[in-house]
Each structure stands twice: as C-alpha cells, then as structure tokens.
Amino acid sequence: MKSFGRALRAGLVSALLAWPRAAEANGPPIHGDTAFVVGIEGAGIRSFYQEMHRGRLLQDGKEVADPQDREMTVRMVPLILPYEAIPNRLLVVFAAPYLDKRMESTSGGQRTAITNRGVGDTTIFGKYQFYQQDRPGGTTRMAGKLGLKLPTGKDDARDGAGTLLAPSLQLGSGSWDVSGGVVMTHLYQRWGLNTNLVYALNNEARGFEKGDALRYDLSGAFRLLPWVYEEYPSPQLNLILELNGAAAWKDRVRGASDPNSGGHTLLLSPGLQFMGGRDWLVDVSYQLPVVQDLNGTQLGLDYTWTLGFLVYLR
Numbered sequence: 001m002k003s004f005g006r007a008l009r010a011g012l013v014s015a016l017l018a019w020p021r022a023a024e025a026n027g028p029p030i031h032g033d034t035a036f037v038v039g040i041e042g043a044g045i046r047s048f049y050q051e052m053h054r055g056r057l058l059q060d061g062k063e064v065a066d067p068q069d070r071e072m073t074v075r076m077v078p079l080i081l082p083y084e085a086i087p088n089r090l091l092v093v094f095a096a097p098y099l100d101k102r103m104e105s106t107s108g109g110q111r112t113a114i115t116n117r118g119v120g121d122t123t124i125f126g127k128y129q130f131y132q133q134d135r136p137g138g139t140t141r142m143a144g145k146l147g148l149k150l151p152t153g154k155d156d157a158r159d160g161a162g163t164l165l166a167p168s169l170q171l172g173s174g175s176w177d178v179s180g181g182v183v184m185t186h187l188y189q190r191w192g193l194n195t196n197l198v199y200a201l202n203n204e205a206r207g208f209e210k211g212d213a214l215r216y217d218l219s220g221a222f223r224l225l226p227w228v229y230e231e232y233p234s235p236q237l238n239l240i241l242e243l244n245g246a247a248a249w250k251d252r253v254r255g256a257s258d259p260n261s262g263g264h265t266l267l268l269s270p271g272l273q274f275m276g277g278r279d280w281l282v283d284v285s286y287q288l289p290v291v292q293d294l295n296g297t298q299l300g301l302d303y304t305w306t307l308g309f310l311v312y313l314r
Contacts, residue, residue, distance in 0.1 A: 027238030030271045030285045030306065032217030033196040035141040035185035037084070037091045037129040046080035048283075048308025058300040061263070061293045068105040072168070072299055075100040076120075085126075093125045096152065101169050114169060120153040121172040127183070138188035145198070149177040155206065167208055167251070174205030181215075192221035204252070211249035211262045218243045221273075235276055242269040244287065250295060260296035265289060267304070279312045 028034045052074045057066035078097035085092045097120040104113045124147065131142035153172020157165045167173070181198030195218050202210040219242040226236060244267045251261040271285030287304040294300065 027192060027221040027223065027236075027240060027273050027275070029194050029217065029219030029221065029242055030240050030273065030283050030308070031242055031244045031267075031269050031287070032194050032219035033127075033145075033183045034194050035129060035131075035143040035183045037089060037127055037143060043081060043083045044310060044312045046082065046308070046310045047078060048306050050076045050304065050306045050308075052076075052304045053302045054299040055302050056300040057297065058292060058294050059297045060295070063300070064297075068107060070103065070105045070299060072101070072103045074102075089129055091127045093127075094122070095125070096120070096122045099153070099171050101171070103169055114159055114165065116157050116165060116169050116171060118154060118171045122150045122152040124148050124150070138186070140184070140186045142182065142184045144182050145180065147179040149173075149175075149179070151175055151205065167210070173202070173208075173210060175203040175209070177202045177210075190223040192219075194219040194221075207254040209252040211251050213246055213248040215244075215246045217245070235274070238273040238275070240269075240271040240273055240283070240285065242271070242285075243267070244269055245291075258296075260298055263294035263298070264291060265294070265301065266291035267301075271306075280310060282309045283307075 028036070053071070054073075055071040056063050057070065058064070076097050076099050078095050080093060080095040082091055082093045084090070098118070099120045100115070100117045102113055102115045104111065106112075125145060126147070127143050127145040129141055129143040131140075133140045151172050151174050153170070155167075155170045155172045155174035157170055159165060177200060179198055179200040181196060183194065183196035186193045196216070198215045200213045200215065202212055219240065221241075222239045224237045224239050226234060245265065247264045248262045251258040266289070267287040268290050269285050269287040271283055273281060273283040275281040283306075285306045287306075289301045292300045
C-alpha cells in the first residue's frame, strides 16, 4: 500500500516555503512553492488543517471492488516557523506536524478501525534565492532549496493484538531523509506563475525503505480584488489554480521491492486566498486526483482539502 506519510510530507514540505510577503501583488501558491525569499523581516507562524481521504481500491491504476471496504483518513495540523536568516536571500523553516491517522475495514462482517495520533517527523528546510531579474510591471526569480527530515515521529506503533502497524499508519518513517530542488517564479501585474521540482531521497529504517519521490508543481495566481490598487498594501483576494504531481519509486521491504507501492499521482488544486494586509492571510484549497497511475494494488486518493493561515511576527 502506498505510504500516506510520504504524500503528507510532500504536501507539507511544499507548503513550508511558499509564503514570503513580497509576492502579495499576485499571491503565493497554496501547495507549491515560490522563489521569493524576501519580506518576512524576522519570523512568522504558518499552520493549516488538512484532511486526506482514501477509499477506492486501485489495481494497476484501475478501480476494483474491495472485499474489506477499506477507508483511510489522515488529518494533519503542522506548526511551521519560517525565519529570514539572510535578508532577501536565505529563508530557513522549521516544521513539525501533528497527525491523526485512521484506517477502517470490514472482516467477517465486523467493521473495525485502527487509529494512531501524535507528532510526526520534523522537517528543517532552507531556500536560497540565486537569481533575480526585475522589469517594469514584473519580475523573475529562481531559488534552490535543501531539506532534512528528522525521525521524530514514532515508527513502531502496534495494534491491540501487538502487531506492528503498517508503515502507512505510522507517525514517522524512522529514517533521516534529504531532499533538494529548484523553484522559479514569474510575476507580471495581476498574474503570478510558480513552478518547482524537488527530489526526495529516502533511507532505510527497521528493514523498510520508502521509495524516492520526484515532486513537481505548477501554480497560477490571479488577483481578483482589488482590480486596481488605490493604496498598497491593501486587502486582496487571489484565485489560485495548481497542478501538484508526484512520481514515487517502489518501497523496499528487507531489501525486496514492494510491487504494491509507488506510482504517479497528479492533483488539480483550485483555491482562494485572502490577504488582510501586510501581516496575515488565510486560504482554502480542494484537491482532486486527475491521474492515479499506481503500481499493483493500493488505496487511491478521493480528495484532500486544506484550510490555513499565516501570521508574520515583527
């Protein structure tokens, strides 16, 4: 079964670095990233409520009947602390999520549920802007980013019978993992375009190794209100539309490849974002899968929705 932890971490990591205030004229992405590293002038607090639901059994990418009628729901609330370590150049981010995982299934006519709650793995990320070209009405920027995931989440939880839970139900992976990539932003008047590519290199722990993953995002933003600025900054409403994809290699269990893991997922993610001024914003997004080309037999994603906020501390 595909690792829900990997999908959640990808969503979290992409959200960690997406909130510099300099992109206010167009709005930063909700799930993707932006190359801006400017404007925090200190620190901030970012958090959101995210709920992911999986309830369709897919076999080689096609939906089939599930005799166990399995459903999995993952709820996440992270604490994300960005800090502008070098003004206009380097942003450092600390993030630790609280996770609530629940798997329901039917066996012998009985409906049972397994739950696991607690703090997940901690992520520390840095993003460095290395390119900037400004022009009348717009700008283009590029940044590189590098992350380290620490195994702070419990990875040895067991059910009532003492059986070790599947990796998808654990709060952490137990491994130290690294990731790195590049991100580009182009802003012009009311429009914003952000794209990023990130590779996650996962390591082995307790005989289990999650497959490496390549994540890519394409995010478009349009400022709906105000149509014309009479005073800047002022409250504004942004329309966000994103494509969020991930291609994951197969997991390995005690050195052997797991045929029921890995694959390619692409999500369509519309959202709205309201900025109340220079120091806070709220956003909401709903994600639907448009591609789920998963290997073997896995639970497919039904939907994900997110409601979040950001506050700057100055």
